[in-house]
Amino acid sequence: EADIYQTPRYLVIGTGKKITLECSQTMGHDKMYWYQQDPGMELHLIHYSYGVNSTEKGDLSSESTVSRIRTEHFPLTLESARPSHTSQYLCASRSHSEAFFGQGTRLTVV
């Protein structure tokens, strides 16, 4: 049973606004990930974390930033949203043999 949650599920926001996408898990997993995915396309890793106070950039360059102050919480922030940021953002956490995703946030920047 996956206990990983993302909020909001959908977000429509104006250009230039600051936004934070929330991701929380109660499974005690150290490793967490953020992916960006356009509809029907592949997932691109934008950030990941080994544990508290560790964050790394992924394979796809992103203007977003992340933090990992607590094991269960891995928020993603965009300081100034642009239409090019419109996409789905998926958060995941992993143990050795399982990796679960949240329901995703569909972001639209107008």
Add this chain to the structure above:
Amino acid sequence: AQKITQTQPGMFVQEKEAVTLDCTYDTSDQSYGLFWYKQPSSGEMIFLIYQGSYDEQNATEGRYSLNFQKARKSANLVISASQLGDSAMYFCAMNTGFQKLVFGTGTRLLVSP
């Protein structure tokens, strides 16, 4: 560099038949894990099955089984007795020594009545 390749953009299968979705991987790590996910049109990613590189037996979970051929670096997903609800995108993924979880480009499966 670690890489996952899914060469089938789309697959069609009739209800109640079995289907194999291909996945090959490239890594220099000795220890790694392989994952399969289902993504329906609603967008969520559903974890299906996991295979560790040192696991001697192929993983199975209900109607899903993983045909793991280490020498060929392949980890194909077999879905037995397909159902209409199996229509979705399917992604193969691998965890690496650097703790990344990398994905293939996906295969769209369509199950027809």
